[in-house]
Amino acid sequence: MATPTAPLLEVQGITKRFGGQPALQDVTMGLATGEVHAVAGENGAGKSTLMAILSGALRPDAGALLWEGRPVAFGDVRAAQALGISMVHQEPQLVASLSVAENVGLGRLPSRLGPLRVVDRGRLRGQALQALRLVRAELSPERRVDTLGVAERQLVAIARALHVGARLIILDEPTSSLSAAETESLFATLGALRQRGTAIVYISHRLEELRALADRVTVLRDGRVVTTVPVAETSNDALILAMSGRELAAVDAARDERPAGDVVLEVRGLTRRGRLHEVSLEVRAGEIVGLAGLVGAGRSRALRTVFGADRADRGEVRVLGAGGSGRRVGTLREAIAAGVGLVPEDRRSLGLVMTASVAENIGLVTPPGTRRLGLLRRRALREVARRAVEALRIKTRGLDAPVRTLSGGNQQKCVLGRWVGPESRVLLLDEPTRGVDVSAKAEIHRHLRELAGRGLAILVSSSELPELLALCDRIVVMRQGRVVGELPRARASAPELVRLATGTR
Amino acid sequence: MSEAATLPAPAVARATWWQRVGPLLGLALLCVVLAVASPHFLTVDNLLNVLRQSAINAILALGQLVVIVTAGIDLSIGSIVGLTIVLLAMMMRGGMASALACVLTVAAGAAVGLGNGLLLTRLKLPHPFISTLGTMNVARGAALLLAAGVPISGLPSGFRETVAGSAFGIPSPVVVAGALYLVGHLFLTRTVWGRDLYAIGGNREAARLCGIPVDRRLNLAYALSGGAAGLAAVVLAARMNSGFPLAGTGAELDAIAAVIVGGASFFGGVGTAGGTLIGALIIGFLRNGLNLLDVSAYWQMIVIGAVIVAAVCIDVLRQRVGREA
Numbered sequence: 015m016a017t018p019t020a021p022l023l024e025v026q027g028i029t030k031r032f033g034g035q036p037a038l039q040d041v042t043m044g045l046a047t048g049e050v051h052a053v054a055g056e057n058g059a060g061k062s063t064l065m066a067i068l069s070g071a072l073r074p075d076a077g078a079l080l081w082e083g084r085p086v087a088f089g090d091v092r093a094a095q096a097l098g099i100s101m102v103h104q105e106p107q108l109v110a111s112l113s114v115a116e117n118v119g120l121g122r123l124p125s126r127l128g129p130l131r132v133v134d135r136g137r138l139r140g141q142a143l144q145a146l147r148l149v150r151a152e153l154s155p156e157r158r159v160d161t162l163g164v165a166e167r168q169l170v171a172i173a174r175a176l177h178v179g180a181r182l183i184i185l186d187e188p189t190s191s192l193s194a195a196e197t198e199s200l201f202a203t204l205g206a207l208r209q210r211g212t213a214i215v216y217i218s219h220r221l222e223e224l225r226a227l228a229d230r231v232t233v234l235r236d237g238r239v240v241t242t243v244p245v246a247e248t249s250n251d252a253l254i255l256a257m258s259g260r261e262l263a264a265v266d267a268a269r270d271e272r273p274a275g276d277v278v279l280e281v282r283g284l285t286r287r288g289r290l291h292e293v294s295l296e297v298r299a300g301e302i303v304g305l306a307g308l309v310g311a312g313r314s315r316a317l318r319t320v321f322g323a324d325r326a327d328r329g330e331v332r333v334l335g336a337g338g339s340g341r342r343v344g345t346l347r348e349a350i351a352a353g354v355g356l357v358p359e360d361r362r363s364l365g366l367v368m369t370a371s372v373a374e375n376i377g378l379v380t381p382p383g384t385r386r387l388g389l390l391r392r393r394a395l396r397e398v399a400r401r402a403v404e405a406l407r408i409k410t411r412g413l414d415a416p417v418r419t420l421s422g423g424n425q426q427k428c429v430l431g432r433w434v435g436p437e438s439r440v441l442l443l444d445e446p447t448r449g450v451d452v453s454a455k456a457e458i459h460r461h462l463r464e465l466a467g468r469g470l471a472i473l474v475s476s477s478e479l480p481e482l483l484a485l486c487d488r489i490v491v492m493r494q495g496r497v498v499g500e501l502p503r504a505r506a507s508a509p510e511l512v513r514l515a516t517g518t519r
Numbered sequence: 520m521s522e523a524a525t526l527p528a529p530a531v532a533r534a535t536w537w538q539r540v541g542p543l544l545g546l547a548l549l550c551v552v553l554a555v556a557s558p559h560f561l562t563v564d565n566l567l568n569v570l571r572q573s574a575i576n577a578i579l580a581l582g583q584l585v586v587i588v589t590a591g592i593d594l595s596i597g598s599i600v601g602l603t604i605v606l607l608a609m610m611m612r613g614g615m616a617s618a619l620a621c622v623l624t625v626a627a628g629a630a631v632g633l634g635n636g637l638l639l640t641r642l643k644l645p646h647p648f649i650s651t652l653g654t655m656n657v658a659r660g661a662a663l664l665l666a667a668g669v670p671i672s673g674l675p676s677g678f679r680e681t682v683a684g685s686a687f688g689i690p691s692p693v694v695v696a697g698a699l700y701l702v703g704h705l706f707l708t709r710t711v712w713g714r715d716l717y718a719i720g721g722n723r724e725a726a727r728l729c730g731i732p733v734d735r736r737l738n739l740a741y742a743l744s745g746g747a748a749g750l751a752a753v754v755l756a757a758r759m760n761s762g763f764p765l766a767g768t769g770a771e772l773d774a775i776a777a778v779i780v781g782g783a784s785f786f787g788g789v790g791t792a793g794g795t796l797i798g799a800l801i802i803g804f805l806r807n808g809l810n811l812l813d814v815s816a817y818w819q820m821i822v823i824g825a826v827i828v829a830a831v832c833i834d835v836l837r838q839r840v841g842r843e844a
Binding site: 040292322323346347350356358363364365366367368370374378379380385389390392432 | 686709710711712717718720721722724725726727728729730731732786787788789
């Protein structure tokens with residue numbers, strides 16, 4: 015392990031707000047030449063924002079960045095690159111239809127014949143080979159990138175960063191789609207780069223990886239630095255505690271117990287090749303069940319497959335009637351007819367028709383009684399929308415106001431409003447409070463409890479553990495497309511959930 | 520909504536209002552200018568003439584609107600006019616009853632349109648520009664083959680007099696187009712199908728997640744567009760007294776222009792039958808007025824091109840205002 019030497023980059027008191035909500039507060043950390051510095055934290059802790067600031071994609075609201083002791087102001091990726099800072103995204107940003115060499119040299123292709131700027135293929139090939147050697151990749155520079163696997167693409171992206179002259183490389187969860195062997199080979203490459211004096215910022219949830227690779231780790235929580243410690247001097251338990259915080263225990267005590275009714279939603283062995291493996295779970299009437307797991311664990315996929323929006327290769331979903339008779343649902347339309355509703359992950363791209371009004375958005379599912387012989391019963395439809403606006407206290411100028419004029423929280427309530435009619439029996443929610451402010455979040459939680467009180471079976475996926483702990487009767491944990499554990503409320507705690515979700519013992 | 524009256528309307532509401540009234544104001548302004556510029560403009564004969572001339576483009580534009588609302592495009596309607604007008608002439612020359620021949624012509628147009636839809640929804644072609652560009656060539660080629668490249672003339676006089684004549688002083692094509700717009704307006708605003716088309720154009724994935732059968736609705740939209748082209752062919756056949764295989768060449772572009780000038784958004788989800796009608800009239804009046812003012816055909820093309828670009832500029836500005844709100 016190389017000893018950290020002179021500071022290469024110092025981050026001093028960085029603060030960044032989005033629409034008043036602080037994403038980072040007073041973040042201070044230092045990076046040394048030849049150091050691998052891990053940044054860890056839960057989803058939403060501020061890791062991505064910090065990385066965006068370091069790579070120049072975002073400008074901080076307050077604080078300073080010192081590069082080799084000199085203050086630098088970025089907020090522009092090219093300026094950061096000129097200094098020698100380069101970011102490799104989780105999904106490598108490459109042009110799939112071009113060759114490896116062209117991708118390595120993208121934006122600075124060597125040329126000859128002066129103003130004719132004919133690409134100098136020989137030199138390009140040489141440069142690419144040199145960069146590929148640095149990352150220890152044995153790839154032909156002529157291969158098209160779309161013929162490469164994920165791990166190879168990752169290496170090409172790192173080679174490009176090195177070719178640009180990066181002295182600091184930021185890697186955002188580079189192993190999230192790599193196999194164990196590929197991960198090991200990547201680590202060997204990163205180790206070699208460290209020997210050359212390249213500084214590496216490494217973002218990951220996976221504690222074993224931090225341990226294997228990093229010299230120091232900085233833990234972020236709620237936009238603040240909790241701690242920066244040498245990896246050798248800390249334990250996994252201490253890191254988990256630092257990531258999840260402890261004060262959450264107070265929140266879950268605040269909920270009242272509700273007796274759960276009969277099973278309404280029954281999922282058996284739901285499988286989708288490469289995505290979901292034998293996912294089984296049940297939700298009872300009046301029960302709120304949480305789905306926990308890291309990003310990419312398959313939570314969204316599970317909800318979408320239960321709803322029928324994505325197809326399953328195997329397995330079945332049943333919505334059980336009052337008399338215990340099971341209605342098997344396979345398609346999205348069958349699911350809706352059986353009283354299942356989905357509030358999807360991203361309301362802008364999946365939930366709302368931005369060109370339409372509040373009433374039109376709520377009425378998009380045309381509940382029974384609002385159509386007759388293909389004609390819309392407009393009055394009935396408006397009545398449905400009006401009731402949803404009232405029940406969920408959606409703040410709008412009126413039913414005909416364009417939905418895009420509403421705040422994020424109220425837009426989200428419009429999506430929820432589609433599924434609160436008397437025919438609803440099962441509600442599936444994917445990150446229902448992402449991007450809404452704190453008070454709207456509390457309000458949405460209250461509405462979900464009311465709906466559960468009415469006897470709906472509710473399944474909520476969230477990457478915020480405090481949200482799940484505050485809301486749910488039971489929490490099902492997923493990892494890599496499988497259900498890996500289930501905790502009743504009494505036994506659920508943030509450290510325990512993180513342990514299950516990351517697979518740490 | 521009493522509370523709505525007391526609050527100041529936000530920018531988006533103004534944009535929606537402008538979108539509704541803008542094309543109408545444009546048409547009114549155009550008429551005033553033309554009335555002042557030319558003494559021949561504001562006569563009953565001339566106005567009826569413009570309406571008659573605009574009827575075919577208006578019919579095609581309504582079909583095009585249905586597709587554009589879904590964030591699609593139909594380049595094949597001009598060629599469908601050519602194909603179906605030849606079919607119509609052949610059926611009539613073969614002795615089929617005129618009324619039946621007309622119905623079958625519209626059905627044939629709808630069938631070709633359905634083919635466009637199926638190319639998109641079944642074969643999963645990436646964009647309707649491609650599928651309808653293919654159909655555009657195939658349909659035109661089929662029309663020329665069927666007619667052996669020459670017009671089929673000599674249609675029954677009863678058909679001509681009914682479809683190209685007048686009823687109570689109003690040209691029949693105007694009556695046909697007017698009735699179609701009434702039905703089209705009700706279809707788009709009052710039926711589940713019409714409403715679903717707006718939802719699909721506004722956000723296809725959200726529409727799907729709400730249980731809207733997106734593929735079936737898209738098939739319907741393209742079938743309707745093809746059907747409108749078939750109807751346009753019936754009207755055109757009566758006016759021209761023949762089935763000319765090159766009929767309707769370039770008509771898709773005039774129809775798209777009318778839809779866009781009429782305030783529909785090329786991005787889908789926005790557009791009304793009324794606006795499209797006004798768009799078709801603006802283009803019709805513009806042509807007529809420029810003719811009356813003795814402006815050369817070359818300059819007419821330049822003016823109409825400028826009007827289309829100006830209308831789209833307004834659409835873009837409106838989008839920007841909407842985003843900033």
